[in-house]
Amino acid sequence: MQFKPYARSLAIAFSLALVAGCSSTGGTQDGSMDGGVAGSGASSSGVSGGQASGSGYGGTAGQQADGRIPQQRTIYFAFDSDVIRPEFESVLAANARFLRENGNASVVLQGHTDERGTREYNLALGERRANAVEQFLSVQGVSPSQVEVVSYGEERPAARGQNEEAYAQNRRVVFAY
Structure with a gap:
């Protein structure tokens, strides 16, 4: 049939377009911010890295008053879920406050x-x-x-590995200002 070569060419063209659209533009991935924030959030109470940075955020919420971008810019999700976890609502509220108070600021929400x-x-x-x-x-x-x-899916992992700890660090949305 004549349709098969056409379909194959179309599939290849679509794949190339998808790869080109998802390719990196250089620079670093904002997911690396987790290490610095988790290290400064020493007040966390034995919670794993991703969760500690979300729950230990309360002390930095006051930064919005002087117009600085919030320190915590990553929130994490449960497996196969897009439901925002309650422990990250304060992080989202702080970023929302910053954006409301700085109308000229913009953010790219990077889904991973x-x-x-x-x-x-x-x-x-x-x-x-x-x-x-x-x-x-x-x-x-x-x-x-x-x-x-923007969604990067699995293409830009914050942590390498095939264990639950690495998986948990990769299920995230990053605020890229």
């Missing part, structure tokens, strides 16, 4: 997943996670023109 699942599924899940954060910010009064959503 762990490596489990297909590439396509993980891109969609990363987008759903970033969209959940965008919806939260919108409810908090942040202008939609200040927010952009």
Whole structure:
């Protein structure tokens, strides 16, 4: 049939376009911020790295008064979920406050997943996670023109490894100012 070569060419073109659209533009990944914040949040009470940085944020919420970008810019998600966990609502509220008070500031919400699942599924899940954060910010009064959503799926892991600790660090949304 004549259709098969056409379909194959179309599939290759689509794959190349998808890879080009998801390629890195250089620079560093904002997910590396977790180490510095977790280290400064020494008041955490024995909670794992990702959770400690979210729960130990209360002390830095006052930074919004002087117009600085919040220190905590990463929130984490449960496996196969786009539901915002309660321990990260204060992080989201602080970032929302910063964006409301700085109307000229903009943010890219970068959705990430762990490596489990297909590439396509993980891109969609990363987008759903970033969209959940965008919806939260919108409810908090942040202008939609200040927010952009992008999904990297499993392509930019914060931690390498095939264990639950690494997976948990990779299931995240990063605020990239």
